[in-house]
Amino acid sequence: MPSVISTDVLIVGAGVAGLWLNARLRRQGFSTVLVESASLGGGQSMKSQGIIHGGAKYALHGALTGASEAIADMPRRWREALAGDGELDLSGVRLLSEAHYLWSPGTIAGNLTSFFASKAVRGRVDQVKGDQLPPALQDKRFKGKVYRLAELVIDVPSLVQRLADLAGDGLLAGQKIEPLLEGGVLVGLKVDEREIRAQRIVLSAGAGTAALLQALGLSQPAMQRRPLHMIIAKGPSLKPLYAHCLGGGTKPRITVTTHPAADGQWVWYLGGDIAETDGVAREPAEQIATAQKELGQLLPWIDLSTVQWATLRVDRAEPLQTGLTRPDNAFLAEEGRLLVGWPTKLALAPDFADRVIASLEHDGIRPGPTSELPPLPKPPMGVPAWEQLLP
Numbered sequence: 001m002p003s004v005i006s007t008d009v010l011i012v013g014a015g016v017a018g019l020w021l022n023a024r025l026r027r028q029g030f031s032t033v034l035v036e037s038a039s040l041g042g043g044q045s046m047k048s049q050g051i052i053h054g055g056a057k058y059a060l061h062g063a064l065t066g067a068s069e070a071i072a073d074m075p076r077r078w079r080e081a082l083a084g085d086g087e088l089d090l091s092g093v094r095l096l097s098e099a100h101y102l103w104s105p106g107t108i109a110g111n112l113t114s115f116f117a118s119k120a121v122r123g124r125v126d127q128v129k130g131d132q133l134p135p136a137l138q139d140k141r142f143k144g145k146v147y148r149l150a151e152l153v154i155d156v157p158s159l160v161q162r163l164a165d166l167a168g169d170g171l172l173a174g175q176k177i178e179p180l181l182e183g184g185v186l187v188g189l190k191v192d193e194r195e196i197r198a199q200r201i202v203l204s205a206g207a208g209t210a211a212l213l214q215a216l217g218l219s220q221p222a223m224q225r226r227p228l229h230m231i232i233a234k235g236p237s238l239k240p241l242y243a244h245c246l247g248g249g250t251k252p253r254i255t256v257t258t259h260p261a262a263d264g265q266w267v268w269y270l271g272g273d274i275a276e277t278d279g280v281a282r283e284p285a286e287q288i289a290t291a292q293k294e295l296g297q298l299l300p301w302i303d304l305s306t307v308q309w310a311t312l313r314v315d316r317a318e319p320l321q322t323g324l325t326r327p328d329n330a331f332l333a334e335e336g337r338l339l340v341g342w343p344t345k346l347a348l349a350p351d352f353a354d355r356v357i358a359s360l361e362h363d364g365i366r367p368g369p370t371s372e373l374p375p376l377p378k379p380p381m382g383v384p385a386w387e388q389l390l391p
């Protein structure tokens with residue numbers, strides 16, 4: 001008969017939101033159990049581009065209203081954590097780039113004028129030239145303009161590994177999740193027949209949250225999925241590039257990030273407008289051809305003849321929103337002991353944790369008496385998409 005466990009906070013879903021929250025709570029003395037049904041970080045988190053946004057991109061379409069948005073403070077909070085003196089000790093997590101760049105390939109001055117006039121951007125971007133340019137843009141044929149944004153890019157697999165280390169003995173591989181009720185009130189969850197009682201239960205299961213809510217007999221908060229069709233390129237001719245390439249519109253034409261593959265080669269991971277609506281409608285071969293054409297036009301000096309290609313379809317999971325703007329804050333809803341939410345961005349994991357901690361404080365929830373956890377089956381680590389698709 002599996003043991004009965006009591007914990008302060010039971011978290012379901014070990015993507016960046018659940019892992020970050022778990023580490024924050026443990027640091028504050030709370031006991032936690034973090035349940036994962038597949039692999040650590042293997043949902044959206046390891047499929048993300050790893051950009052710790054400060055909101056500059058959103059100023060392009062005026063969606064960022066100013067410093068009141070949590071996102072503006074995220075680069076600082078992540079930098080402090082990476083340096084080992086922030087809210088979590090993330091020293092050892094690999095920083096892929098000290099900055100993310102904004103790259104305007106031609107003369108789209110109109111777009112950039114309103115961008116630089118925006119309050120959110122002023123004082124936070126510098127133009128770079130010559131040998132300060134990202135390595136992939138250092139060619140005499142390069143004609144565009146490049147601006148350095150005060151945003152960083154992290155290696156998500158090493159982040160997930162570090163957060164898993166900080167989770168100590170509290171990780172639990174679990175598939176079947178049912179409500180644990182007492183007098184009709186939710187007091188915990190049954191995970192693969194193991195009863196786990198908790199003062200608070202947090203659902204941070206990304207795209208899996210809608211089904212979990214259904215299993216608990218709830219329909220709110222409603223979730224939306226935003227499909228993406230990302231492109232992956234790997235080859236010896238690719239050099240580091242972390243940039244939003246601007247097109248004429250309000251969204252980056254392409255967002256390129258560069259990631260280390262296990263065999264030592266660089267992988268370019270391409271998102272932005274190319275991966276959204278039209279990209280989602282394209283078949284993989286068509287999507288690859290579109291990316292090849294774009295890169296051929298934008299970076300004709302890069303030899304793509306030895307590059308291997310793949311595409312990845314993945315949905316972003318977010319709270320249901322009306323209209324097209326995305327929030328630049330994490331989202332959390334509360335219902336009795338249950339807290340449910342989405343960070344909406346990897347960068348906003350600290351904001352998600354803040355919201356849960358504020359709710360605990362508001363309800364007077366404090367660390368209870370601690371008892372040692374029994375040995376629990378551990379979920380495996382997630383694997384980056386390029387290692388699966390282009391081994």
Ligand SMILES: Cc1cc2nc3c(=O)[nH]c(=O)nc-3n(C[C@H](O)[C@H](O)[C@H](O)COP(=O)(O)OP(=O)(O)OC[C@H]3O[C@@H](n4cnc5c(N)ncnc54)[C@H](O)[C@@H]3O)c2cc1C
Nearest residue numbers: 013015016017037043044045048049051206208345346347
């Ligand atoms: C292609 C792409 C690129 C992105 N790029 C960026 C970026 O550069 N910067 C940025 O800030 N954000 C980015 N994002 C957004 C970011 O990835 C997500 O907002 C963030 O990773 C969500 O974290 P999460 O922990 O909520 O979800 P997830 O990482 O999806 O984790 C949820 C976890 O819950 C688990 N789970 C699901 N159901 C259950 C269940 N029933 N029981 C137990 N566990 C369950 C899943 O297996 C998964 O491990 C990107 C997203 C995508 C898709």
